[in-house]
Amino acid sequence: MTDTAPTTLARAAEPAADLTADPVRFGVGARVTVAVMADRYVDVIRGALAAADPAGLVLRTGDVSTYAGGDEADLLRWLTDLTEAVAASGEHAAVTVHLSRGCPGEVRCDLPGGAGPRGVEPPTGRRTGRFAAAEWALYPLADDVRAGVEPDHMRDIEAAIALARAGGTVRASEHFVTRLEGDLGAVLEAVVGAWTTVGRGVQHVTSHLTLSLNSPSHAGA
Amino acid sequence: MTDTAPTTLARAAEPAADLTADPVRFGVGARVTVAVMADRYVDVIRGALAAADPAGLVLRTGDVSTYAGGDEADLLRWLTDLTEAVAASGEHAAVTVHLSRGCPGEVRCDLPGGAGPRGVEPPTGRRTGRFAAAEWALYPLADDVRAGVEPDHMRDIEAAIALARAGGTVRASEHFVTRLEGDLGAVLEAVVGAWTTVGRGVQHVTSHLTLSLNSPSHAGA
Numbered sequence: 001m002t003d004t005a006p007t008t009l010a011r012a013a014e015p016a017a018d019l020t021a022d023p024v025r026f027g028v029g030a031r032v033t034v035a036v037m038a039d040r041y042v043d044v045i046r047g048a049l050a051a052a053d054p055a056g057l058v059l060r061t062g063d064v065s066t067y068a069g070g071d072e073a074d075l076l077r078w079l080t081d082l083t084e085a086v087a088a089s090g091e092h093a094a095v096t097v098h099l100s101r102g103c104p105g106e107v108r109c110d111l112p113g114g115a116g117p118r119g120v121e122p123p124t125g126r127r128t129g130r131f132a133a134a135e136w137a138l139y140p141l142a143d144d145v146r147a148g149v150e151p152d153h154m155r156d157i158e159a160a161i162a163l164a165r166a167g168g169t170v171r172a173s174e175h176f177v178t179r180l181e182g183d184l185g186a187v188l189e190a191v192v193g194a195w196t197t198v199g200r201g202v203q204h205v206t207s208h209l210t211l212s213l214n215s216p217s218h219a220g221a
Numbered sequence: 222m223t224d225t226a227p228t229t230l231a232r233a234a235e236p237a238a239d240l241t242a243d244p245v246r247f248g249v250g251a252r253v254t255v256a257v258m259a260d261r262y263v264d265v266i267r268g269a270l271a272a273a274d275p276a277g278l279v280l281r282t283g284d285v286s287t288y289a290g291g292d293e294a295d296l297l298r299w300l301t302d303l304t305e306a307v308a309a310s311g312e313h314a315a316v317t318v319h320l321s322r323g324c325p326g327e328v329r330c331d332l333p334g335g336a337g338p339r340g341v342e343p344p345t346g347r348r349t350g351r352f353a354a355a356e357w358a359l360y361p362l363a364d365d366v367r368a369g370v371e372p373d374h375m376r377d378i379e380a381a382i383a384l385a386r387a388g389g390t391v392r393a394s395e396h397f398v399t400r401l402e403g404d405l406g407a408v409l410e411a412v413v414g415a416w417t418t419v420g421r422g423v424q425h426v427t428s429h430l431t432l433s434l435n436s437p438s439h440a441g442a
Contacts, residue, residue, distance in 0.1 A: 027396070027397075029396060029397070031356065031395075031396070031397055031398065031431075033315050033317070033431050035256030035258060035314070035315035036258055037256060037257055037258060037259070037260075037262035038258070038259070038260055038262075039258075039259055039260045041258040041259075041313070042437075062395075063354055063433055063436050063438040063439065064315075064354055064355060064356045064400070064431055064432075064433045065356055065431060067395070067396055069396070092262070093256070094254050094256035094285075094315070094317070096254070096315070096317050096431055098358065098397060098398070098429065098431075100396070100397040103397075104396060105394065105396065133284055133285055134285060135252065135285045135286055137319065137427070137429075139360050139362065139427070141360065141362075173326065174252075174283075174288070175248070175250060175252070175288055175290070175321070175325060175326065176248075176250070176252055176319060176321040176324075176427070177252065177319070179285070206358070206360070206397070208319065208358075208429050210254050210285055210286060210317055210319075211285075212284055212285045215284050216263075217284040218284065
């Protein structure tokens with residue numbers, strides 16, 4: 001079972017402002033893989049998908065991941081609902097979240113290069129009472145010199161990590177990733193918030209998060 | 222249980238050529254999360270780690286992922302061994318692979334900006350007789366204008382996908398990712414090969430792959 005191929009979402013004659021305003025046409029979304037380490041994984045995954053409020057989102061479930069398209073606040077709420085339900089099962093699980101904005105489609109962005117960044121406030125999450133450990137990477141893919149922004153992805157990443165640090169979930173620097181720990185909702189708020197905030201200055205920003213829930217290593221956390 | 226923080230690997234007085242020649246100091250490596258959807262997940266994961274030949278690699282296992290550092294050929298062999306053993310268990314599993322090169326450490330690359338790209342041939346993999354479906358993203362993070370390379374990450378991604386297409390595993394374009402299908406070993410060869418090849422022209426290149434093994438959706442594949 002495969003997702004349908006992305007359609008071309010932009011029209012040449014349309015003003016750029018319209019493209020940044022519509023989250024689905026701007027390519028604001030997530031791909032999520034929920035892996036539950038138990039024989040009853042099908043029931044837990046189905047239950048979690050049923051427990052997550054899909055309001056405002058386009059959802060498509062495939063064999064590798066579920067795609068969710070929509071605005072930042074709806075995505076954060078849905079991701080929090082979904083992963084909280086997985087955590088509530090008590091089963092050990094790994095959840096992979098791939099966020100993207102500013103480049104709908106795959107190889108050629110289906111947006112004109114001049115669409116520019118989308119300026120929205122980072123959404124506020126909620127606390128779940130569930131512990132998560134996570135590894136996080138963020139990629140500002142800014143190489144459109146025409147936008148007047150000097151490309152410097154490490155500067156943008158540092159700014160994002162400073163933001164996440166203010167939220168209290170940043171624990172350590174690892175090879176290639178930042179380690180986050182804390183309330184599952186706070187971890188997701190930090191990641192969605194940093195991605196949204198860097199996206200105020202850079203059109204195409206992606207982020208990859210691997211969450212570990214109910215790990216035997218977390219006993220007592 | 223946490224990986225130790227990355228150490229500073231570069232020394233200011235050292236010539237750049239030495240930095241690109243040593244894979245560990247250049248930051249060539251992977252973080253891998255194996256999620257087995259069965260009650261006996263601990264045995265399957267331990268068995269797979271034991272079955273994978275670690276020759277030439279630095280390995281550290283944490284609660285979220287296992288880090289492997291070393292050259293491209295050793296990484297491809299280890300990833301193939303590891304995931305083949307998971308597939309051989311017959312259990313449904315999701316395996317997340319995060320490749321990185323050219324930026325050891327986390328926020329500030331512990332390499333001088335002028336280290337430049339690392340020019341090695343893409344390694345040859347082996348076929349496993351096991352089917353995998355996967356979603357793949359590749360990020361050339363080239364913004365060092367001093368290197369004389371015009372930053373254009375979409376051009377580099379297109380070149381990488383063309384390479385992977387030649388290997389016969391590219392199936393579809395999805396939102397944010399390329400869908401790959403085929404022999405598990407061929408999928409890994411395509412991904413490691415594209416990442417290595419793009420890395421011949423760009424210092425810092427990362428790639429994220431989510432593999433689905435033994436999915437109930439793949440019956441008959």
